[in-house]
Amino acid sequence: MSIEHLSIAAADYEVRGGLQYVAITTFDDATGVTFNNAAGQHAVSAIAGVGSAVLFDLQEGTGSLSTSGSKDGGTILFEHTVSFYVPNCSTAHLSAIESLRNENLIVWGQSYAGKVYIIGVSEAYKLEDDISNQQMFATFSSVEGGTGSALGDDNGLTVTLTAQSGELPREFTGTFTLPTDGAGAMTIS
Amino acid sequence: MYKSRIKEGRAFFKGGLKFNWSEATQEQLKAVYDMGDNDYVEKVEDAAPKKKAEPKAKKSKVSSSKLADKE
Numbered sequence: 489m490s491i492e493h494l495s496i497a498a499a500d501y502e503v504r505g506g507l508q509y510v511a512i513t514t515f516d517d518a519t520g521v522t523f524n525n526a527a528g529q530h531a532v533s534a535i536a537g538v539g540s541a542v543l544f545d546l547q548e549g550t551g552s553l554s555t556s557g558s559k560d561g562g563t564i565l566f567e568h569t570v571s572f573y574v575p576n577c578s579t580a581h582l583s584a585i586e587s588l589r590n591e592n593l594i595v596w597g598q599s600y601a602g603k604v605y606i607i608g609v610s611e612a613y614k615l616e617d618d619i620s621n622q623q624m625f626a627t628f629s630s631v632e633g634g635t636g637s638a639l640g641d642d643n644g645l646t647v648t649l650t651a652q653s654g655e656l657p658r659e660f661t662g663t664f665t666l667p668t669d670g671a672g673a674m675t676i677s
Numbered sequence: 678m679y680k681s682r683i684k685e686g687r688a689f690f691k692g693g694l695k696f697n698w699s700e701a702t703q704e705q706l707k708a709v710y711d712m713g714d715n716d717y718v719e720k721v722e723d724a725a726p727k728k729k730a731e732p733k734a735k736k737s738k739v740s741s742s743k744l745a746d747k748e
Contacts, residue, residue: 519714520690522683522698533686536715611687619689677715 504600507551509666510572511674512649513541515592515608521620523611524661532606534662540673541596542584543666546572553597553605555657568607568651570595570626575644577635585631585647592625595649596660596676604660612654626651678721679706 519537524530550573557566574581594608608626615622626649633645665675683698690712696705710718 519712520688520694520709522686522688524686526685531686534683534688534715534717536690536712536717539714617693619691 506549506600507546507553507570507572507597508548508600509596509598510544510546510551510570511541511596511598511664511676512544512588513538513594513676515594515620515622515625518594518609518620521609522662523658525611530656531659531661532609535594535606535609535660535676538594538676541676542587543674544572544574544584547575548600551597553599553607553657557656563654566653566656568626568653568657569629570597570607570649571646573633573642573644573646575642577633577643577645581645585628585645588628588647588649591628592622593627593649593651595626595651596664598664598666604664605657606660607649607651607653607657610651610653610655610658621653624651624653678723679703679710679718680721681706681709681718683717 517538518535520535521532522534524533551571553568553570555566555568557564559565574585592608594606596604596606598604608624609620610624611621613624614620628647629650630648631645632648633642635641635643663675663677667674681698681701685697685699687695687697688709689695690709694705694708696702706718709715710720
């Protein structure tokens with residue numbers, strides 16, 4: 489494969505940053521994954537068995553997906569990090585975060601630019617009979633925050649989820665439908 | 678007959694089923710359909726084969742005038 493021409497448009501420099509939504513489910517929920525590696529594509533185009541997920545609406549400026557890769561000898565490996573802030577240490581929020589602890593996860597992040605990215609599933613280096621690399625799922629790696637001390641302090645938690653993989657994060661081009669009334673279930677397929 | 682709505686990409690399913698959507702066989706599509714936890718494949722009823730029209734019975738070419746002559 490050769491990259492002969494990759495055009496950059498002026499609009500590429502004006503894509504909005506930040507995550508708007510984060511959806512999380514357990515890795516075992518997925519029963520089938522389709523990877524799209526066609527020319528110009530690096531995507532997961534469908535994921536079966538998930539149906540719904542825990543959805544966090546994010547305040548502007550509090551959610552991010554970052555990735556870093558480093559090569560030590562053999563091959564380059566990437567570490568992807570999704571970080572977001574959950575305001576208000578309420579029982580509902582604490583319960584949702586608590587349920588992520590010690591679970592193997594798949595994480596979707598929808599950016600303010602409208603693109604959805606997925607981490608926790610990857611095709612590179614997966615085993616032959618594996619659907620989406622069961623050794624490179626995402627995990628709940630840290631949480632930080634609390635009530636603060638002063639009246640003006642933030643009351644909430646910053647959650648960090650990480651996944652290692654042998655490839656850059658893929659765009660998710662399958663069905664990712666958000667609840668329209670804020671209370672309904674979301675749909676992922 | 679089974680028809681997929683996904684046209685490209687390589688799929689991996691639990692149980693070891695894996696294939697390219699662009700080259701999927703009917704057996705593979707049926708297996709995905711039977712899993713039932715997705716809407717990737719739809720079952721399309723086969724159209725009933727058209728019945729061939731039976732050839733019409735040949736009409737006698739004997740004209741009425743000739744019949745009249747025989748009489």
